[in-house]
Amino acid sequence: HRPEDAAFLDTLQTLAQDNPQFRLLTFMTAPDAPGGQVKLDGPAIREATAELADPIYYVTGSPAMIEGLTDTLREQGVADEAILSEGFYGY
Numbered sequence: 001h002r003p004e005d006a007a008f009l010d011t012l013q014t015l016a017q018d019n020p021q022f023r024l025l026t027f028m029t030a031p032d033a034p035g036g037q038v039k040l041d042g043p044a045i046r047e048a049t050a051e052l053a054d055p056i057y058y059v060t061g062s063p064a065m066i067e068g069l070t071d072t073l074r075e076q077g078v079a080d081e082a083i084l085s086e087g088f089y090g091y
Helices: 009-018 042-049 063-075
Strands: 057-061 083-087
Touching: 042 063, 057 063, 063 083
Parallel strands: 057 083
Antiparallel strands: none
16 A cells, blocks of 8 residues: 555565666555555556567456456456466455
8 A cells, every 4th residue: 555565665676776677666555655546457557568568467466456457457458478476365
């Protein structure tokens, strides 16, 4: 919900800075977070990946979030082979 709640955010930000082939997009839902209450939907995905030739989507979070985002990616025409996911249980 907020940057301080995001697992490994500092590490991921460093990877994004050090590797031009890696793009990190974060969406925070807490109203007081930077960019808060941003909905990750089809238009946001299209805008974020418009310049990429063959993006690979790494989706992490709760199983329900992964399922919902995977469905959204598929609706945008993303092939299953381009979607990688890992669930975090206990949310």
